[in-house]
Amino acid sequence: MKHFCSSSDAALMGQKSPIHMHQVHSDVVDVLEDGMGPFQDGVITQRRDVALVIRHADCQPIVLYDPGREVLGAVHAGWRGMVSGIVQVAVRKMESRFGSDPSRLEVHIGPSLCPNHAEFKNFLTEFPPAFHPFQIRPHYFDLWAITKMQLVEAGVHLHNIRVERVCTLCGSGNFFSFRRDKTKERNVTVAFLG
Ligand SMILES: [Zn+2]
Numbered sequence: 001m002k003h004f005c006s007s008s009d010a011a012l013m014g015q016k017s018p019i020h021m022h023q024v025h026s027d028v029v030d031v032l033e034d035g036m037g038p039f040q041d042g043v044i045t046q047r048r049d050v051a052l053v054i055r056h057a058d059c060q061p062i063v064l065y066d067p068g069r070e071v072l073g074a075v076h077a078g079w080r081g082m083v084s085g086i087v088q089v090a091v092r093k094m095e096s097r098f099g100s101d102p103s104r105l106e107v108h109i110g111p112s113l114c115p116n117h118a119e120f121k122n123f124l125t126e127f128p129p130a131f132h133p134f135q136i137r138p139h140y141f142d143l144w145a146i147t148k149m150q151l152v153e154a155g156v157h158l159h160n161i162r163v164e165r166v167c168t169l170c171g172s173g174n175f176f177s178f179r180r181d182k183t184k185e186r187n188v189t190v191a192f193l194g
Contacts, residue, residue: 003034005030005181011065013047013069013192014052015066015165016048016049016050016051016192017046017049017050017051018050018051018053018190018191019037019039019043019050019051019052019053020035020039020053020055021039021040021041021042021043021052021053021055021076022037022038022039022148023040023054023059023076023085024027024040024041025041025057025078025080025081026040026041026081026084026086027042027081027084027085027086027089027103028041028042028086028089029042029043029044029073029075029086029089029090030043030044031043031044031045031093031097031119032044032047032050032143033045033046033047033072038077040082041075041076041077041086042073042074042075042086042090042093043073043074043091044064044071044072044073044074044078044094044097044098045071045072045073046069046070046071046072046088046098046187046193047193048192048193048194050181050192051191051192052072052073052074052178052190052191052192053074053188053189053190053191054074054076054110054187054189054190054191055186055187055188056076056110056111056112056168056187056189057168057175057176057177057178057183057184057186057187058078058113058169058177058178058179058184059076059078059079059111059112059126059145060075060076060077060078060082060109060111060112060144060147061074061075061076061095061111061112061189062074062076062077062087062090062107062108062109062110062111062147062175063075063077063107063108063191064087064090064091064094064105064106064107065096065106065107065108065191066098066100066104066105067102067104067106068087068101069098069099070193071098071100072191072192072193073090073094073095074189074191075087075090079120079126079127079143082131082143082146082177083126083127083131084149085126087147087148087150087154088106088153088154091105091151091154091156092154094104094162096121096145097156102154102155102156103118103131103154103155103156103157103160104160105156105160106160107151107156107161107162107164108159108162108164109144109147109148109161109162109163109164110163110164110166110189111151111167111168111170111173111175111187112124112143112144112164112167113143113167113168113169113179114135114144114165114167114169114170115140115141115142115143115144115145116136116140116167116168116170117140117169117170117179118141118142118143119139119140119141120139120140120141121139123135123141123161124184127184128139129139130149131146134149135178136148144163144169147164148161165173168187175187
């Protein structure tokens with residue numbers, strides 16, 4: 001797992017084929033080796049000649065990496081994807097398909113809505129009861145903590161989960177935010193096996 005942040009990374013990225021997802025807030029995670037898509041909200045692979053691309057503006061970009069089996073996963077998780085447990089689907093598929101041990105996975109949750117901006121007025125109908133304890137004040141939820149809970153339930157170790165804790169809405173990174181601007185623009189998270 002690498003961050004796309006240096007010129008050497010950019011050069012490496014340039015040699016890899018970008019794999020885009022047709023993100024529809026599903027819980028579908030595809031194995032890249034099984035075909036060329038169209039992919040939905042999650043892709044896992046062992047291929048080193050590709051870069052997995054997540055487009056997001058407030059939803060969570062989640063990158064999963066198995067350093068033992070050299071498996072990479074990329075997931076787009078908005079609240080619908082969280083409700084349907086897409087990150088758990090990804091962990092299970094890495095395990096069943098590539099033999100990944102969930103306890104060895106390293107997971108990175110990228111820029112997305114912070115607890116102060118994750119407002120869900122209709123949470124009683126939209127969220128399952130398991131999410132309700134993560135309400136930090138009326139109608140506001142710690143979505144990062146919910147994803148961490150889901151990952152731990154799937155067997156990932158808490159100390160292997162890194163939350164960037166940068167908010168697309170209020171963070172200083174000039175991110176695109178759908179909630180703030182109703183924009184069609186998206187931030188991009190790129191992950192590849194180096
Ligand atoms: Zn915020």
